[in-house]
Amino acid sequence: MSAPKQPQDTTVDAEQSATQHQEEGMFDDANDETIAFPQESNIEAELSEAQAKVAEYHDQLLRAKAEMENVRRRATEDVAKARKFAVESFAESLIPVRDSLEAALSQEDQTLAVLSEGVETTLRQLNSAFERNKLIEIAPAVGDKFDPHAHQAISAIPSEQAKDTVAQVLQKGYALSDRVLRPALVMVSAG
16 A cells, blocks of 8 residues: 655745746846846837937938928029019010111101101011010900900090990000000090
């Protein structure tokens, strides 16, 4: 017969287990720090990576700001040049007109017919310059409907024309590319 098993001392087992765990390094304070080091180095790596990204983004931001400043400066210069030279084409078109007028005035002993022919030629040159530069004449005919965008009414007069139509044109107007520079001065029919 075998001898009955005696209960083992649990205190001894706990001490042995603690000693064994301690030998394995499970409860060692130094071992706890080594476990924390990989976490700290991982955080440090993430921090340095984030700082590198921040530096890269900051550099990109500075470059973008500099580029925007350059674009703004170039645009301002382009607008200034466009304003300065906007009438260049028109001015070039008017130079021959001036030359013709000066030539007509420099002629001595002109006949009325020659002077009239010179003025007509000069007027054709001027009209050609206007057409090339899209300067359009606003000359409403008598009886046309009054347009407040293109006409300026000086007064309303009794007329045989229908009410709110042009009764008389006092001065032609001009538009540059669909923008009215000077409205035509008209008298409007009161009916």
